[in-house]
Amino acid sequence: MTLESSNTTVGILYDIENAPFEMLNYTLGKARRFQPCRTIVISDWEERPEQKRWEKLLRRPGFTFRQISRTFLGKNSLDSALYDSAKLLYEEGVRRYFIITTDSDFVRIAQMLNSKEKSYIIGVGTKQASETLRNAYDEFIVYPAEEKETVRKKHARKGAEAGEKAEVALEQTDTKKAEPKKDAKSKKAKANKAEKNEKEKAVKAEKQEKAAKAAKAAKETKNTKEVKEAKEAKPAKAAKQVKAAKPAKNAKPGKAVKAESAEKAEQANHQEAATAPVPSPAVQHEHKSKAAALPEGTFAVRLPKTLRKQLEARMQEEEVTMDELITYLLTRGLSR
Known part of the structure; x- marks a missing residue:
């Protein structure tokens, strides 16, 4: 739907129980695109009498702030009162609306504003708003919006980037200065490691040599023992043969x-x-x-x-x- 400049009134329905002051202030800035026209802001202002900033807001030029009365007390009393006020504005011929809330119960208000003649409704809420609520509007504005980078922030960002570059350059300079010391330490560590490896190899070779000598000595001892046992066994074997021959000689011949x-x-x-x-x-x-x-x-x-x-x-x-x-x-x- 295309907005027409002939429409002279914009209605803003503010859910004061679920939307902070900053969201209302943000919406009032967005509503200026429809001016010059009459802008009516409806809510239960007496619900927050302790906040002095509401009084300052109510004196803001170019906006009419209307107090609503709740017919009953309870959880949905504000929703019901806003519904009744939106119905009155709709019967008066208002077809432009801002609804400031993240509560999905306000879907029924949007449906009522499109019941006979279609209205142009802009919703303002947080990113937690449901898809059902967003689809009930012609537009939906997420709050808080992404802030544009100001000149001061831009200079601050550039200064921070320059500082980071200076720190990186300083670190590189320190690294270059430290490289000779690091190389000397690295060379010394390598030399110590090589010396340690040589010592370990020498100890290992000595152990292997000792083990080989021990094995050789054990083998020689074993061979000597076997030769000695063989020499000792020869007389015993001969005696055994003589002894075995004697009975054969004295035995009765067959x-x-x-x-x-x-x-x-x-x-x-x-x-x-x-x-x-x-x-x-x-x-x-x-x-x-x-x-x-x-x-x-x-x-x-x-x-x-x-x-x-x-x-x-x-x-x-x-x-x-x-x-x-x-x-x-x-x-x-x-x-x-």
């Missing part, structure tokens, strides 16, 4: 021992036969005659006396005949 005896007897027979005197031709002829007289498949052998005794003893031990024993011995000899 079949293996008997076979060994038979081998020894056979070797003795061979030696005796080799050393025996060669018989004369007459004796040899006699032996051949006897051998021819024997049945086919048999042969006669003249054994030395010693060998014969050994064979007879062996025959009795083995419980076999002489032929079986000789056959066994011959077979054994031929198989070698």
Whole structure:
């Protein structure tokens, strides 16, 4: 809606219970854009009689301040009284309004001011005002507004910025002066750290060398001990072998021992036969005659006396005949 200069009256509804004096003073400054016109400010001024500044405000030229009466006491008594006053202004033809509040109950006043003919309503409140209240107005002004930077503040800001720059420059100068000292300290710290590292490395190397020597000594001691134990164990082992051999020698011979005896007897027979005197031709002829007289498949052998005794003893031990024993011995000899 476009405001028309023909409208000669502006109504300001002030919620004195929920809006401070500064908000009213701010709204009066905003209302000057509609002047020259009559401006009526409605509220319960007697509610704050102890504040002298209200008296000064009431004497302000160009504004009419109207006192409202509350028909009942209670929480919403001021809202109801402002509603009745706004209704009277609306019936008189006023179509421009300022409503100073953050209370959402004033939405019904805005709805009433647009019930027949549309009014132009400007709301003034804090940023805590609800969306419902803001949407009920044609305009909504947030209080306090952002203040524009004055010349004095601008100079103060520039002075503060210059002071900050001077402090930064001074800090940089001090830093440059302190850099040589800092570098010397840093170099000294690095040298101390390097020296400390060298000492730690030397101590570590010495420890490793000691550990290696100790390990080597322990290994040599272990080897010496093993050699000594081996030397001590050799006589014991030999004695053990001798001791184990004695029972075998004194033990009663079994079949293996008997076979060994038979081998020894056979070797003795061979030696005796080799050393025996060669018989004369007459004796040899006699032996051949006897051998021819024997049945086919048999042969006669003249054994030395010693060998014969050994064979007879062996025959009795083995419980076999002489032929079986000789056959066994011959077979054994031929198989070698």
